[in-house]
Structure formats: structure tokens, C-alpha cells
Amino acid sequence: MKNSVYTLCGMCTVRCPIRVESDNNSITWIEGNMHLLNGALCARGTAGRALIKDQQRPQQPLIREGERGEGKWRTATWDETLDYVGNKLKEIQKKYGRESVVVSSRGGPWQNMYKTFCHAIGSPNYTNHDDTCGRNTHHASLSINGVGRKGFQYDIKNSKHLVLFGRNTFDALRIPENRQILDMLDNGGRMTYVDVRQTKTSNKASRFFLVRPGTDYALLLGMLHQIIKDGVYDNDFVAKWVTGFSELCDFVQQYTPAWAAKECGVKEESIKEFIQEISEDRPNVIFHPGWMLSRYRDSFYASRAIHIINALMGSIEQKGGLLIPRGPGDCGKKGPRSLDCPKPDIERADGCGTRHNQYDKGPGLQHLTLEALRTGKPYPLKAWIAMRHDLFTSMPDPERQKDLLKQCELLVSIDVHYSEFGWYSDVILPHSTFLERDNHIVVQKGPKPRLARRKKVIDPVFDTKPGWEIFKELAERLGAGEYFPYNSIEDLWNWQLEPTGYTVNDFDKKGFISLTENPIPPQPDKLEGKFKTPTGKIEIISSVLTKAGLESLQPYETPDAPPEGKFRLVFGRCAVHTHSHTQNNPLLNDMMPYNYVSINTIKADSMGIKDGDWVDVTGDDGYSGTLPAHVTEYIHPEAVFMIHGFGRQVPKQTRTYQKGASDQRLMAGLLDKRDEAGGGLNLCESFVSIRRSENPPEL
Numbered sequence: 001m002k003n004s005v006y007t008l009c010g011m012c013t014v015r016c017p018i019r020v021e022s023d024n025n026s027i028t029w030i031e032g033n034m035h036l037l038n039g040a041l042c043a044r045g046t047a048g049r050a051l052i053k054d055q056q057r058p059q060q061p062l063i064r065e066g067e068r069g070e071g072k073w074r075t076a077t078w079d080e081t082l083d084y085v086g087n088k089l090k091e092i093q094k095k096y097g098r099e100s101v102v103v104s105s106r107g108g109p110w111q112n113m114y115k116t117f118c119h120a121i122g123s124p125n126y127t128n129h130d131d132t133c134g135r136n137t138h139h140a141s142l143s144i145n146g147v148g149r150k151g152f153q154y155d156i157k158n159s160k161h162l163v164l165f166g167r168n169t170f171d172a173l174r175i176p177e178n179r180q181i182l183d184m185l186d187n188g189g190r191m192t193y194v195d196v197r198q199t200k201t202s203n204k205a206s207r208f209f210l211v212r213p214g215t216d217y218a219l220l221l222g223m224l225h226q227i228i229k230d231g232v233y234d235n236d237f238v239a240k241w242v243t244g245f246s247e248l249c250d251f252v253q254q255y256t257p258a259w260a261a262k263e264c265g266v267k268e269e270s271i272k273e274f275i276q277e278i279s280e281d282r283p284n285v286i287f288h289p290g291w292m293l294s295r296y297r298d299s300f301y302a303s304r305a306i307h308i309i310n311a312l313m314g315s316i317e318q319k320g321g322l323l324i325p326r327g328p329g330d331c332g333k334k335g336p337r338s339l340d341c342p343k344p345d346i347e348r349a350d351g352c353g354t355r356h357n358q359y360d361k362g363p364g365l366q367h368l369t370l371e372a373l374r375t376g377k378p379y380p381l382k383a384w385i386a387m388r389h390d391l392f393t394s395m396p397d398p399e400r401q402k403d404l405l406k407q408c409e410l411l412v413s414i415d416v417h418y419s420e421f422g423w424y425s426d427v428i429l430p431h432s433t434f435l436e437r438d439n440h441i442v443v444q445k446g447p448k449p450r451l452a453r454r455k456k457v458i459d460p461v462f463d464t465k466p467g468w469e470i471f472k473e474l475a476e477r478l479g480a481g482e483y484f485p486y487n488s489i490e491d492l493w494n495w496q497l498e499p500t501g502y503t504v505n506d507f508d509k510k511g512f513i514s515l516t517e518n519p520i521p522p523q524p525d526k527l528e529g530k531f532k533t534p535t536g537k538i539e540i541i542s543s544v545l546t547k548a549g550l551e552s553l554q555p556y557e558t559p560d561a562p563p564e565g566k567f568r569l570v571f572g573r574c575a576v577h578t579h580s581h582t583q584n585n586p587l588l589n590d591m592m593p594y595n596y597v598s599i600n601t602i603k604a605d606s607m608g609i610k611d612g613d614w615v616d617v618t619g620d621d622g623y624s625g626t627l628p629a630h631v632t633e634y635i636h637p638e639a640v641f642m643i644h645g646f647g648r649q650v651p652k653q654t655r656t657y658q659k660g661a662s663d664q665r666l667m668a669g670l671l672d673k674r675d676e677a678g679g680g681l682n683l684c685e686s687f688v689s690i691r692r693s694e695n696p697p698e699l
Contacts, residue, residue: 016037036176078465086477097379099344104369141303143677166196245540299678356368357544398662432466437460439467449514596660597629611632613692614627626660
């Protein structure tokens, strides 16, 4: 039977709206939703169909029989496996306390379900991957604006100048954002890009600063100096909405463009020309504050500087600037219900919000949760449930993580794929692919807010289940079923929509429900109450940081140069793969079976390395990966670059097993290295050596 369904892609975290055709429970066509994306879709989205019959993903529940990581499993029914997990959790909570359980996920719009489950069974310890992604940016925004990183959206299409620091958006391939950028450029807008290497995004930029790794903050301080010196800021906005400006003026006085140029390896005149450009373009200017800013030891302060510049530009609630996200209430509508449970009145194991007052409680920080495993303080942690979350590929030192997780008596992986954490766990609960599962309804905020849902296209091919069913059944076994008031996805949808006046049938026409016919325009005269700081204003000198004994304006420190014969390791994305999730996808693996290491031409020549040569990349702890060299003059000589997610250690994934190199295994010692004020891990603070390989792989 032929069918056409509107749903949401699940091949990366963008979750593009798509339309999918099927015939006799087989996918025949996938395209971007014509009403929002005009049919556009990336290679990853198209490759989603290859997941369906892939024999190298979990096909039924598995319970470990051998040692952890040994790969010996027995298959089991869902009832047996869920009973096993439920009984183990009961035993653990009875012995060690209800708070002894951790639930983690990748985050995203459906994470309130996982958080609800965690709280409903009595634990405050829900966490996600954000310590390796946007926590520095989130805390930077909180400290300045009183709202987190999602407290602003970006009107890129109408901007006159977009400034990106390492945000390689055309390799991250966020299609809706990319289309906005292309429209902006077509309309005569400018884009400035800053990075240690040339990328697809820099290739489209009007101006490109190739900087020394670890010097983003220096460049921003030089920009702030010149903005203030030239007076190219919105004096009225600053006077009304910004506190601490005089302290900022004093602080940046020493950080001249000449100093920044020398520190970063760029031209002083280029910095001054750039400031002249933004003076012409403001207030329709966006300095993007970053997304994945778990990089350098001062990335939190770099993100703070970006937020400060946006305030100086007066670009908040301006066309082509930063917009406060609109939701149902802004349209005079009621939003859908969300699953929820009061958070237990117990200190988080990671200390966020208590021992670490500068950090948002929210999902806390997963690396500090691991630290609690080591110390047993403030209480023991004995179970970890990871929902589509691979700790070992998202954080440094996976072998050290395994040592810490020996403290746990139960490790559960809920995932579509065999994650490395899943391969080490005690139980694998196979999650249905995004084409085989429904998700609950979510609000997508913006100038035209809408309701969205993921609707399954086909029935599961293997013995897998969707998350809403897995968590419902586990909650029932643990006496917390009341917080999951449904018996089917239709029950859940109807319960959610009851206050809104809409029905599930209203999604059928376009795949979403638009809450307003026309975009809600910027409202620069209605900012009262929008900044949730103690003063109600944008705080350059943060009350929260001051209370925590931390600097709001941290003096710059020159980054360490690589030791002789070594390079600073930086990593990132490519348009073909998503983090560590798609390397074993049959179609995408054909396109890119290995990652590569980019190295500067002069450095490569000095070591006798040519483009395409196989090289060994070795970290301080002795781990070494073999991969091809990409020799280019467009990367800073101090740095080498790798695409994340390779060097995988799951034998079941034969297409990618031990192919390429694992950047997180090269990050020796970085599991303990975080930005004290921002909380994010310092993932680009390790050094590696490179040499031509004596044992290249046989292809």
C-alpha cells in the first residue's frame, strides 16, 4: 500500500521537516517538506532509508552475558528485558537511594520525556551531552542576558552582516540556516568567518580571518577595543539596557588591534576594516555566539565577548539581528501540554546549582557526574541509562570513563545504533529508527511559531520500540506510570493538544500547525522584563559570576604553543556524517569510510608527508590512529584537524570498525579540563604527533 507522510528527519540534530513516501512498508522517497524547505534535503537525510534493513544495528533487546565490552550477548523478549532493568533499578534504589540513578541523552526537543522519567523515579540526575557542545555558550548568555543560549534566535536572512567564529555551518549543514545565509548573501549581505582552517563556510565568506588556534578571544578583545575607540556602538541602547560599560572600556583599553593582530596572526588593517564594515551595517548585524564552544580554556569568555558585541551593536529585537523567540502565547494561543514531574528536592550529584552556583541546574554537566562516580560524593551513583547518547564518543578518555563506570551496577543503552557505550553496557534496548517511530508534539519557536510532530512512516522492521513506549513501560514497572498518562501515541497526542483547540488531523495538510499567519515583527521598544538578570539589564559585570568569585572580564592569556614536533588537535564536522552516529550507515559509509587529518603544507613537507599518504596520529597516552593526510596551505601550522566520530571500537559495525582515528581517544587528560566559569570541556587543548605510517591499512 502506497503512503505519503509528513514527519521530521532524525539523521542529525537539525530535525528537518520532511515528506516520505512508502510502499508495502518500504521507503521509496524522502524529500524536504515543500512548505518549509521547498524539497531541499541533505545526503544524510536521504540516507535514512538505509537504516531500515541494516543488519548491523540492534534488532532485538540484548542482555550482556560476558564481561563488559566483550560483545557476548543473549537475545531476550521486551517483557523479560524491561523486567530485568526494572528489577535491577529497584534493587539499586533500595540499597543506595533513589538518587543513585543517572539518565542521560543527547538533549533536543524531546528530552523532557527522559527528564520526566528520571525525576519520576526519584532522581535529580538527568544530564545530556551539552558539556561537549554548547554549555559555555549557554552559561555565557545566562551571565550576560539572564537567558540561555536558546533565548535568542537569528534573523539571518535580513541581516547585513553575519559573523561566525568557527561555526562551520555549511559542513554542519543546517539546511534552514544555510538557506537563510545564501539568501542574505544574494541580497548583498556580508559574512565574516573566523577559524584555524579554510572550510566550506569560509569559502562563501566576504572576509576570512585564519587565526592561530586558541586566539578567538584575543581577536574579539581587539574588536571590542576598536568598536569603543571609534564609537561605533549604539549609545542609546547601551545607556538604557547595559550595565558595566565603563568597566568594559577600561578593560579593553590595552587590547589594541595591533596587539590582537600579532597574537592571532592576522593583519591589523583587516581588523580595522572589519570594524568599519560593521559600523556601516549595524544594527542589522549578528555576531553568532557559537554553538559547539567546548574548545579552548577561554571559550566561555570568547562567547561572553560575542554577546557583549551584540549588545553594543543594538541588534537585539532588530530586523536582521537577534530576536527573542516567539511561542504560542505571543500568538494569543495556548501551547500543548508537556510531560512533567517535580524535580526531587535532592542535590544533583554534579553539584550544579549548589556547590557550583555558576552553573545552570538544567541538565547539569555530565563530566562532573562522572567525577561523582569517582568520589562517591555527595552520594553513590550505581545506574546509568543513556538514551541515544554515547558517552565514550562524546567525551575524552573513554578508557578512563570505563574505569569510572565500573562503580555502576547497571548500564543501559537505548539506541538505534550500537554505540560504543552500548557495546560496553549491560542491556541494549533497541530504539526504532526515525522512520519507524512517532514522537510527542513539540513547539518550534520563531517569528512564525508552529507545532511539530514526528509521525512514523512504516512499522518497525526489527523488534524495536519507540522511546515513548520504552519509558512508559519502565515507569510502570517502577511505580511512576502516573507521569506518563497515555497507552498509545494517539492518547499522548490528544492529551497534549487538548488545551490548544487543535487536533492531530490538523497536522496532515502540511506536517505542522502554524500558530500565526504572519511573522511577528521585532519589538525593540518592548524589552522590559526580557533580560532575566538580577538587574533586569544586560550585565557586562555579571552578578552571578561575581557571587561565585569569578571574573566577568578575564584577562587574556596566550595559548600554549605545541611542543616541538607536535600539533594542537582540533576537530569538527563534515557534511556527510553526523558526529559519531552515521559512520556505519551503508550509503554514507560509501561516501566517506575514513576520516582524514589536515596538516599545513610547510609542516607536511618538512616531515616528508604528501597529500594522501597514510599517517599515524599519536596522543600523549600512546593511543595511535592511522588515516590519510590532507595536505593544505589553508590550515594554521600549529594545528591539525580531524573529523569526529571515526576509529570506532564496535566489531559488529564492520564497515567502520577501527577505521580512521578517534579524536576523543587522542584527548588524553582532558576529561578533567573544563572552563571553570562556563563548565564546558576544553576539547581542543591536547597535542598530537604525526608521522608517515609504516603499516598503512589494506583497502
